[in-house]
Amino acid sequence: MAKKDYYEVLGVDKNATEQDIKLAFRRLAKKYHPDVSKEANSEEKFKEIQEAYAVLSDPEKRKQYDQFGHAAFENGGFSSQGGFGNFGGFGGFSNMDFDFDLGDIFGDLFGGRRTSNTRRTKGNDRLIVMDISFMEAARGCQKDLELSTTEVCSNCDGKGGFNERVCSECNGSGTITEQQRTMFGSFLTRTTCPKCEGTGKTYERVCSVCRGKGVKNVVKTVTIKVPEGVASGNRIRLSGYGEPSLNKGVNGDLYIEFKVKDHDYYTRNGNDIYIEVPLTITEAILGCKKDIKLPNSVVTLTIPSGAQTLDKHRIRGKGIKDVDSNRYGDAYIVLKVITPRHLNREQKSLIDKLDKTSLVEKELVDYENFLKS
Ligand SMILES: [Zn+2]
Numbered sequence: 001m002a003k004k005d006y007y008e009v010l011g012v013d014k015n016a017t018e019q020d021i022k023l024a025f026r027r028l029a030k031k032y033h034p035d036v037s038k039e040a041n042s043e044e045k046f047k048e049i050q051e052a053y054a055v056l057s058d059p060e061k062r063k064q065y066d067q068f069g070h071a072a073f074e075n076g077g078f079s080s081q082g083g084f085g086n087f088g089g090f091g092g093f094s095n096m097d098f099d100f101d102l103g104d105i106f107g108d109l110f111g112g113r114r115t116s117n118t119r120r121t122k123g124n125d126r127l128i129v130m131d132i133s134f135m136e137a138a139r140g141c142q143k144d145l146e147l148s149t150t151e152v153c154s155n156c157d158g159k160g161g162f163n164e165r166v167c168s169e170c171n172g173s174g175t176i177t178e179q180q181r182t183m184f185g186s187f188l189t190r191t192t193c194p195k196c197e198g199t200g201k202t203y204e205r206v207c208s209v210c211r212g213k214g215v216k217n218v219v220k221t222v223t224i225k226v227p228e229g230v231a232s233g234n235r236i237r238l239s240g241y242g243e244p245s246l247n248k249g250v251n252g253d254l255y256i257e258f259k260v261k262d263h264d265y266y267t268r269n270g271n272d273i274y275i276e277v278p279l280t281i282t283e284a285i286l287g288c289k290k291d292i293k294l295p296n297s298v299v300t301l302t303i304p305s306g307a308q309t310l311d312k313h314r315i316r317g318k319g320i321k322d323v324d325s326n327r328y329g330d331a332y333i334v335l336k337v338i339t340p341r342h343l344n345r346e347q348k349s350l351i352d353k354l355d356k357t358s359l360v361e362k363e364l365v366d367y368e369n370f371l372k373s
């Protein structure tokens, strides 16, 4: 099914201001919220409205939408910006639940609960998936991330304007009272004043730096400390680096989820690490000392004579650090005997000589007997 144009969904035109969009959203959210709406398909409608608002209320996303349409938000649409992975889960809008309080929109529609007129809601959380190498995860590292975020406008100290006045719309109460008609009759509801957004205050002169929002967009370089031992799916939280609040509250949080790439030699099972080590046939036959490179050390392993492919040696405590405790997993060395494929004449004659002597190993004798049985 083709998606509807977001502007059409909210019933605003392409040049609508942020305030227009916010008001349209509040009006429609009230009409179609599934808890109160008697309209058919209200749930679907409400989702449509939420989705449209999530995009159009965010200047960055709105710009992308204006440029690319819905394609901007299909999987992979938010491609990596600073060398890190896609914005996980942003393909659909399932993660973009609105955590601003609907009570704020509905006022005391439900049971007379009056929302505080200075209520501030936290912005939405964001999730970034960060690709890291196996060794970066095994040893821990620091990564610089460029993040677009918001900070309090220094020009107006976050107020959004100068020369404070009492809001003329609500007379400073932060709420307005409206008559609401329902099937149970009509009654009065109190909702947040759209003009002052519940603060009860307006400003004679709107701050030109932040255009009244009280916050400004900034790009910050943040150094992420990747803890030693992280695994794919582990997350860390950076508080305050999520989406800005819709009403001058604190920013949401940013979650960084790690995705650890595979390694050519190491594989990981929990906090244990496995490494396959190749042996020459003579090393396998005669035994040897072998240097084993592990993420945090090089260990010399004594391999006894008669080593076989898939023989396993455990080195305790040389695996990967558990992120929660300080314990390390174990390292498992898995041997692989490499049978020579390229012998020169001299080597071949030595092997021929060896073959003339009869090598009797239990497995070989057992198989001969099995053949004859
Ligand atoms: Zn007001």
Ligand SMILES: [Zn+2]
Residues within 6 Å of the ligand: 153, 154, 155, 156, 157, 158, 159, 160, 161, 207, 208, 209, 210, 211, 212, 213, 214, 215
């Ligand atoms: Zn400002």
